[in-house]
Amino acid sequence: MxxxxxxxxxxxxxxxxxxxxxxxxxxxxxxxxxxxxxxxxxxxxxxxxxxxxxxxxxxxxxxxxxxISWPVGFAGSFSGELTGEQNCRFVARIYGVNTDELLYFVEDFAELGDHFRLPIRTYSSGMRSRLAFGLSMAVPFDTYLVDEVSAVGDAAFRAKSNRVFNQRMSTSGAIVxxxxxxxxxxxxxxxxxxxxxxxxxxxxxxxxxxxxxxxxxxxxxxx
Structure with missing residues (x-):
């Protein structure tokens, strides 16, 4: 509530x-x-x-x-000098979730390959968006805040994003x-x-x- x-x-x-x-x-x-x-x-x-x-x-x-989540898909709080993995580790510690499980989920979901362990300043906007959305979905919240998020990537990736998002909505609330x-x-x-x-x-x-x-x-x- x-x-x-x-x-x-x-x-x-x-x-x-x-x-x-x-x-x-x-x-x-x-x-x-x-x-x-x-x-x-x-x-x-x-x-x-x-x-x-x-x-x-x-x-x-x-x-x-x-x-309550941060706005889903928001990438503005990432540190550009840290790698995608390091940014995810930082978020895991803040929210008290299992670091290994979060890293496994985000790395598998975002499909960044070796870039996951490179500084975020080297990412394209699409790569940042995929990382941000994956990280948003990796942390369980009672209420997700969704502000004009649209899935990026090809049709298969968008379908995967929608499937994961719908799974989260089945057990949580949202303000969209x-x-x-x-x-x-x-x-x-x-x-x-x-x-x-x-x-x-x-x-x-x-x-x-x-x-x-x-x-x-x-x-x-x-x-």
């Missing part, structure tokens, strides 16, 4: 204020996949970052009864940001719409999608 209690976040840029969370109180249930919808710039990624602990709110609290409505319908049960700093929860993901599409249409008519 993840509970947002009077959560607020305001950015100030060039003297102008932008509110992305306005006194939000809501609960993401355990073991449920929730689609997080909203127009571009609504603050969806900021909300995920606050839930993950990477960003502090302006006020309010985030309470959790389980473990994506522009693909078919994907959200496939993997999410509930939905939440972020609009003008307010979060509206729906027990049925289809109701959330309908509200989001109505907001998008209204924005086009008035914009």
């Amino acid at each position: 993840i509970h947002l209690q009077n959560l607020s976040k305001t950015y100030t840029l060039n003297g102008k204020h932008k509110v992305v969370a306005d006194d939000i109180t809501a609960t993401f249930p355990s073991g449920v996949s929730v689609a997080l919808l909203g127009r571009n710039g609504a603050g969806k990624s900021s909300l995920l970052r606050m839930i993950s602990g990477a960003m502090l709110p302006s006020s309010g609290k985030i309470l959790s009864t389980g473990t 940001v994506a522009h693909s409505m078919p994907l959200l319908r496939q993997i999410c049960h509930m939905g939440a719409v972020l609009e003008r700093g307010k979060l509206t929860f729906f027990d049925n993901v289809e109701d959330a999608i309908q509200m989001h599409m109505a907001n998008m249409q209204l924005a086009q008519q008035t914009g």
